[in-house]
Amino acid sequence: MLADAQRSREEGYRDKALKMYPHVCGRCAREFSGKRLSELTVHHRDHNHDNNPQDGSNWELLCLYCHDNEHARYTEQQYFSVGSTGSPQGPKSTLTAFADQAALLQSKD
Structure with a gap:
């Protein structure tokens, strides 16, 4: 029932938007x-x-591809937004790619 109500709502505003706007993607x-x-x-x-x-x-009317891209960008923006500490939130890397390089080079000598 809930899915039917949501689908009906979406069809309602989609029909209205298609009548209001030209059938052109707003991005591409x-x-x-x-x-x-x-x-x-x-x-x-x-x-x-x-x-x-x-x-x-x-x-706004967007093609499937631009719509997916817009939502991906929004999700990334939310995920990597700057928190109250002033530093970006999101995954923290602990990898230091060349941390042992000096030791490895010395062991070859």
Whole structure:
């Protein structure tokens, strides 16, 4: 039931966005028509899928590829954002690639 309600909501704002905007990807500017229109998706600019103003101000049409890229960039931005300590958050590397190089070179002598 919940999935049906979500699908219905998505179809509603997608139909509205397709009526409001030209069938062109907002990033790569490719045009879509006919069967390929299904490759054009609605992207929420603020990444909040519940924010669907009737004027479409939170929507933009993106092709599947640009939409995936936009969400990947957003995820990376959230993951690697600077925390309150002023240093980037995310994985910390403990690898020092050339740490033992001097020792290895001396052992060959």
